[in-house]
Amino acid sequence: MIERWLAVAREVRDALVSGQPVVALESTLISHGLPYPSNLEVARASEQAVRDTGAIPATVAIRDGRVLVGLAAAELEGLATAPEGSVMKASRPTLARAVARVGWAATTVSATMIAAHAAGIRVFATGGIGGVHRGALAPSAGDSARPATLDISSDLEELARTPMAVVCAGPKAILDVPATLEYLETRGVPVVTIGQADLPGFYARSSGIRSPLTAGTLEDAAWIVGVQLSLGLGGVLLCVPVPEDAALPGEAARDAVDRAVEDAEANRIEGPGLTPWLLARVAELTNGASLRANTALIVNNARVAGRLAAKLAR
16 A cells, blocks of 8 residues: 555644645656746745645655655755756656655656545645647647557546546646547546636636536535545546736647647657657747746646635635
């Protein structure tokens, strides 16, 4: 059982025992998503955003054979400043390898959900979930010689099997969003957007795609989450648009993503390195505007998750 490998921080453990709200936070954005010192600043800001709601943050990472649920300030800084290439990315398929090695490993959505659920946490905040990559289900456009990649994130399967509320800004914009929604529907995962009819577009407030489900307020969303978890039906995805003052115009965001995907195909970028490459390329094409939107939505999602956890605790 994973509990054998868990090291839950005292503050997190005490909060869970006393019924206080707790929010899990992933660590891949620290090691693979943002450059230093932005990664550390955003990690600290996310934890503070959770605290400001009265909840306790629990950033999850792996170090020297222990799955850490809640990082001390020194540990957070150590992960953020670890030498490039030394931090492994841990998802469900690679979790055992990450625990079996010496050194740091950062947890993706799926690995964070596994660890947080084992510790007894019900709410998790991230930036955007992984999903079905473009070209995963059919040959890439204009290149029929290349087969479908079947590149589908394990995040989607984890949402189907692990009972937890995941707060995000929607699937990452670099993905095949309609196919990702179809996959989630097939696996029985409710996708609920808070406060608007359209699914958020990650960098943009709207993806131009109707959300499968909507909740007018956070209170409405909390009722849905509470019933979903009590029914034992697996996870629920709560989508929150990026703050308006940091959002990219929808067309500009889509154009940058489309061009980045074309560049990735031209350069034969595939596998685990594809997502960070695409995110970095989009940042270049938008002169850093996508990076500002990304950091803003990460902190905002943490704040919303804290409020959600507080409502569920009550």
